[in-house]
Structure formats: structure tokens, C-alpha cells
Amino acid sequence: MVRATLIQIDNYGPWTVTPEPRRETDLQALQARLYADLCASFGAHDAVVFFSRFDNVVAFTEGVGTDAHRSVQRSINNRYPVTVSMAVADGASPRDAVGRVSSLIQDEGSAQDADRVARLVSDIDGGSDVQVGHFDIEEATERYVDEIDAYGCQLLVGRAGLALMESMWERDAVSFFVGGDNYITVAPSLDKDDYAEVIGEVEEETDVELKVGVGESRTPADAGMQAKHCLERSRNGGGRVEFY
Numbered sequence: 001m002v003r004a005t006l007i008q009i010d011n012y013g014p015w016t017v018t019p020e021p022r023r024e025t026d027l028q029a030l031q032a033r034l035y036a037d038l039c040a041s042f043g044a045h046d047a048v049v050f051f052s053r054f055d056n057v058v059a060f061t062e063g064v065g066t067d068a069h070r071s072v073q074r075s076i077n078n079r080y081p082v083t084v085s086m087a088v089a090d091g092a093s094p095r096d097a098v099g100r101v102s103s104l105i106q107d108e109g110s111a112q113d114a115d116r117v118a119r120l121v122s123d124i125d126g127g128s129d130v131q132v133g134h135f136d137i138e139e140a141t142e143r144y145v146d147e148i149d150a151y152g153c154q155l156l157v158g159r160a161g162l163a164l165m166e167s168m169w170e171r172d173a174v175s176f177f178v179g180g181d182n183y184i185t186v187a188p189s190l191d192k193d194d195y196a197e198v199i200g201e202v203e204e205e206t207d208v209e210l211k212v213g214v215g216e217s218r219t220p221a222d223a224g225m226q227a228k229h230c231l232e233r234s235r236n237g238g239g240r241v242e243f244y
């Protein structure tokens, strides 16, 4: 089982244009602050948090119970001009867990329903290890950042990332862009061959070479840290796929 949490801003679409459209930079600042707050709050519980679409934030929260979710939610809702609802559930795979939290929150009402305010729904039982892969583009700085223009670089990283996210999704894993040339995936227990296959598919489709470090542990934060160390091993002469 793997535990996911979906954090969704309540009735955000209408709020962004009420009483009239709000400045985009103010909305961006709010979204960035909310994401930073959620990272700090859930990070303190050894979870990992991805900005997803900013109005919907996805976290993997193995070991974080309903009460801890409630206190994070209460603090956010006391301090922001918008409220958030949350759903937390265990699933058979990261893909399944994200599906379950999405259904739970949808059952509470629409994302644009003025009556759906600060809900917290939870369907959790046991925990198990979680696998995290940290992907990185081979020599992104030398090949792209120092060679082509910034927007071309963004397109290339985005294209490779989309191919990666789709390949991993087919394997019941969910993957997110985290900055620079980095993507992090939360996966069911895949093996080295699975990752090698995914890297091969991305390269074939986009001509971009990836490498990955993979960790597996009780908490997403620990698994993520293992993955970073494995990625360092790959950077320092290891293979394109390095496991904990």
C-alpha cells in the first residue's frame, strides 16, 4: 500500500475573478507560498509534496495520520484568504492511491462549489515501504543550458518529462517535475529493468538521455534521500540506473 494526499484549494476559480480578476503575480505568489507551506508542514512528517497544478497539490504521506493532516489544514486555513480541502487514502500503487484521493475529494463536491469548504476525508489503514526514483537529464548543463536558449531548454526538459511521466504512469507510478532538469517518481516496487526500459523509451521518443537513482524506505522522505545518494553514484561513474 502507498498513502497519497490530495490538497485542493476550495472554489479557487471563482475566487481568482471575484470581485474582479486578480493580478496574476499575486495569484502566483499565493500559490507558491501555499506550496512552500505544505512542503514545510508535510516535510516535517517525512512526506514528499509535489506542486502538481498548484491549485491541486499531491503529497505522499506514508505514516502521516488524519490528526496530523487536520492540524496542517487548520493552520493553512487560518492564514490564507482561501481554504483547502484534503483527502488522504492508501492505495495498491501510487496510481491507485492518487485515483482514490481524487474520488474521495470529488465525492465531497466540486472544486468550484462554494459550499465545499475545508473538508478532510480520510480512508487509511496500514503502511508499507515506498519507492522513490529521482530522474535527471544527462549533462543537462553542458548539452543544453550552456548551449541553447532558455525557452528551448524548457521545451526540451518538458518534452522529456512528459514522455517520462507517461511511461511511468503505464507502470502505475506517478512522476512530477521538481525543478531544473529533475523529475521525481513515486513508484510501486519496480526493478532495475523497468527503469532501464523507461529510460530507453524516453530516449527513443525524445532523444534525451536520463539517469535515475532509486530508493525504497518506510517514509517517502527517506526513500527520496536514498534516491539522491544513488543519483550521486550514477553521476560519479555509476550506471544510468542506480538502486539503493
Ligand SMILES: Nc1nc2c(ncn2[C@@H]2O[C@H](COP(=O)(O)OP(=O)(O)OP(=O)(O)O)[C@@H](O)[C@H]2O)c(=O)[nH]1
Pocket: 136, 137, 138, 139, 140, 141, 142, 178, 179, 180, 181, 182, 228, 235
Ligand atoms: N529540485 C532539484 N533540482 C536539482 C537537483 N539537482 C540539480 N537540480 C537542478 O538541476 C540543474 C542541473 O543540475 P545537475 O543535474 O546537477 O547537472 P547536469 O548538468 O545535468 O549534470 P549531471 O547531473 O552530472 O549529468 C541545477 O541547476 C538545478 O537547477 C535536485 O536534487 N533537486
